Amino acid sequence: MDTSREAIVRWCQEYLGNLLEIPAAAVDPAVDFDRLGIDSALAVSLLIEVEERYGVDLAPEDLFENPNLDAVAAYLHARTTPTVA
Template sequence: MKPSKEAIATWCQEYVANLLEMPVEAVDPDADFDRLGIDSALAVSLLIEVEERYGVDLAPEALFENPSINAVAAYLHAQSQRHVA
């Protein structure tokens, strides 16, 4: 069963909170990554973890085209639905 968009967003929010050493509730899933303090190195780290966790290949541009946790979750959810056998 594929994860829901909400489950992906929650995981990403928890991962980003851990990366930034801040409480999960302080990470606004609608905030742009740069506003959260996520630089390109942290964005790549998130990208790698998302790919491994959800088994979907994402181009690095995906994070720049979808620059918030909720946008990445929606994109990833759509991608994972395309890979359903």
């Protein structure tokens, strides 16, 4: 599975686009979730899907610290990229 930031952003755009019933390209990764119309129920849905897809536990508080898809993708990418010892 591609865990690059770009791939994570694309997947999140497609997922949120389906939930919001808009084209994935209309989900601007730099715009905050609240401006995209993502309420708490949609945010929880995204958290669940992210955990299932990427194996990364994303707490609701993490969305406040990472309020848009670009920030979430960077957060997930940092946690899915193996570190070299």
